[in-house]
Amino acid sequence: MDPISIGVALAAAIVAGGASFGATQAINKKKLSANANQAEKELAKAHKEAAAVTRKAEEEAAKKAEDLRKEEQQLRKEINEKENRINNRELNLDKKLDELDKRSEKLRTNEDEVEGLKNEIRELRIKQQEKLEKIAKLTKTEAADKLMKMTERDIKNDLAGLIVKLQNDAKDLAEEQGASIIAAAMERMASEVTAERTVTAVKLQDEEMKGRIIGKEGRNIQALQRATGVDIMVDDTPGMIILSSFDPIRREVARVALEMLLKDGRVHPGRIEEVVEKAQKQVLKEVIRAGEDAAREVGVVGVPRELIQLVGELKYRTSFGQNVLKHSTEMAHMAGIIAEQIGADVFVCKYAALLHDMGKALTHKVEGKHHHISAEMARKYGVPDAVVHAIEAHHDDIEATTTEAIVIRIVDAISAARPGARNISAENFAERMRELENVATSFEGIDKAYAISAGREVRVIVRPNVVDDLSAFKLARDIATKIESTMQYPGTIKINVIRETRAIEFAK
Secondary structure: OOHHHHHHHHHHHHHHHHHHHHHHHHHHHHHHHHHHHHHHHHHHHHHHHHHHHHHHHHHHHHHHHHHHHHHHHHHHHHHHHHHHHHHHHHHHHHHHHHHHHHHHHHHHHHHHHHHHHHHHHHHHHHHHHHHHHHHHOOOHHHHHHHHHHHHHHHHHHHHHHHHHHHHHHHHHHHHHHHHHHHHHHHHHOOOOOOOOOOOOEEEOOOOHHHHHHHOHHHHHHHHHHHHHOOEEEOOOOOOEEEEEOOOHHHHHHHHHHHHHHHHHOOOOHHHHHHHHHHHHHHHHHHHHHHHHHHHHHHOOOOOOHHHHHHHHHHHHOEEOOEEHHHHHHHHHHHHHHHHHHHOOOHHHHHHHHHHOOHHHHOOOOOOOOHHHHHHHHHHHOOOOHHHHHHHHOOOOOOOOOOHHHHHHHHHHHHHHHOOOOOOOOHHHHHHHHHHHHHHHHOOOOEEEEEEEHHHOEEEEEEOOOOOOHHHHHHHHHHHHHHHHHHOOOOOOOEEEEEEOOOOOOOOO
């Protein structure tokens, strides 16, 4: 392309560009003008809205101010009313205080007048008494004594006769009522009267088992004796195995273990230890169950578990053939009946009757009389003092100071003395008393000997010119040793040596 054409083209392009720029500038000016008008309209509209909002806010503010002014006026009115009421109350209180002050003053004046009148009356009485003393020539004390002596002399015989009559009537009535209450209690008890004995023999089904029980060179029977602490006699009675022990619980454990071994047939030292352990657990369960059943039967709750176990052990103890646990429950029933009739504490009586002989479960382990042991165990485990005293005083060596303790003594005698309860006869009892007295009198220097308290005490009176004070202690020990070695008896026996010197002269 030639230069001229190029120049023409460039010129045309420049002219076209300028025209386009000019058109764009014109359009922009029109838009700016339109936007400015629109902005002015919006601004004017905004000014109107702002003015309307302002007017509305001013109106609301004026309204709130008016409400607050009304509330303030109402509060001021209420405050004024309260102040008026308070002022009125203060005025009323001031009036009442003035009235009280006037009344107090009046009362003080009246008191002074009354005190003056009292003084005048005292003076008049004194003057009258002085005149009477002058007329009678006696003082007040002397006149009172003379009057009392005259009255006593006149009615003394009558009072003495009345007292004797009342005493005799009360005694007759008490004996009659006591006999009636005891008879009613005995009639209401319908327990068995058959005497019991603890089982001490186990029957053999065949003689072959006897050899198994003995074992090779006596190993089995020795192991059984060691494990149970019981003497086992196999050859003394045909078809029977005899168990011997002072501890009834051990004897029962041995019986149960032996029956288990006979039933199982396997007898050897290892098996014996296992079976004895099972038997001990079984007997312990039976003991606990027996104690709980007894407490539940008589209606005594809250007995410590340790005491329940001791009571349960009484199931395997007998006293002259009488089962001690049945004896205790029977006593508890009768004690409750009698206590209810005479107004004593029924719970204390039943509780004491149930526990009174539990010391017999420990007499082979603890020294002392069974009722003292029972009381100590009850005291140890927190039994009430009234129950402890009734337990300890159910024999004659402790004085019974409560009605409940006397009830326990009575029912103990009733339960032990009923027909068939114990298999000791009067002849055997008298014979044992004579033996105790003969043992005591066999020593030198003894004047007299008496077995008292049902054989629980031997009272020995010595000749003072033969036995001195120091020898009396040795004599008591010697008598006790001889009784232990020559006699069989339940519980303990107290030896009481008495040495008395009397100086006697006659004035002629």
